[in-house]
Amino acid sequence: MANLFPIITIRSSKPGPEGLIIAGVHGDEYEPILAVRQLIVELRDKIGKGSLTLVPVVNKGAFLAGARLGLDGLDLARTCPGKKGGSITEKVAHEISKLIRKADFLIDMHTGGNLFEISPLAGYMLHPNSEVLETQRGMAEAFNLPIIWGTSPLLEGRTLSVARDENVPAIYTEYLGGGFHPKGTEDLVAGCKNVLAYFGMLPFVRRDSKVTLKIEDNQPGSGHLQEMYPAPEEGIFEAAVALGQLVRQNELLGYICDYSNEKKIEVFARQEGKVFLIRAVPMTKKGDALAGILSAGNEIL
Ligand SMILES: [Zn+2]
Structure with missing residues (x-):
């Protein structure tokens, strides 16, 4: 073969x-x-x-x-x-x-x-x-x-x-x-x-x-990039942060609008840290990853 x-x-x-x-x-x-x-x-x-x-x-x-x-x-x-x-x-x-x-x-x-x-x-x-x-x-x-x-x-x-x-x-x-x-x-x-x-x-x-x-x-699932900040709904995503940016807890990461722009869902950082992953396109299905943050506090360097 x-x-x-x-x-x-x-x-x-x-x-x-x-x-x-x-x-x-x-x-x-x-x-x-x-x-x-x-x-x-x-x-x-x-x-x-x-x-x-x-x-x-x-x-x-x-x-x-x-x-x-x-x-x-x-x-x-x-x-x-x-x-x-x-x-x-x-x-x-x-x-x-x-x-x-x-x-x-x-x-x-x-x-x-x-x-x-x-x-x-x-x-x-x-x-x-x-x-x-x-x-x-x-x-x-x-x-x-x-x-x-x-x-x-x-x-x-x-x-x-x-x-x-x-x-x-x-x-x-x-x-x-x-x-x-x-x-x-x-x-x-x-x-x-x-x-x-x-x-x-x-x-x-x-x-x-x-x-x-x-x-x-060492937290379970810590390396699973596709499960980070999953989109609660499908729609049009716009990021509010850039790659490499430091964010505080509760800072706005971005939002998803529905197609008629009537509903806007904001997505906030759950932890302080560095944005190391960000969705590069507006297209978002429900459950798609929107952003990833490397938590402050686990650094060795
Ligand atoms: Zn790959």
């Missing part, structure tokens, strides 16, 4: 870690896809030990549709470990899960896609195994995006859930969205190379840390 997605492996002649870098789990997140393509070009013959497997577009059906979800309406990042004989997203989940279980580490790159803007961050699950957790902290630090975010290990269906169950150290990244940002591709390529250097697969390059905020939050 032909592969469900392209897989490119770069091997060195020396034994070492087998890394896995993937993009396009969601089809509308483009900077990571271009970053993986650039890594394929740049790293050919450059890996000093071990091997690196690169998947530029995991979810080809969603990519060709320009959409987050697969053609069967499923979210690949809620479907892992999938099913061998299932629907297209279940099959893709099954195949990518097999690759993840074989890997020694995983980087899964995302953006906010068509609908969200998310502050550039590297995230990981607060893994119960301290050795895995320390490696994940090291990978996130090495990736060198402004925010480092450790969250509950209890989320299911993700590539990171498969990695967690197999004790494979794993991080994911987010980088803006709601439009294309060429700087994103550049920062993601640099971040992946930094992590490869962390594992000794590329020469170490001295760099200044860009990390400005480190948070570890």
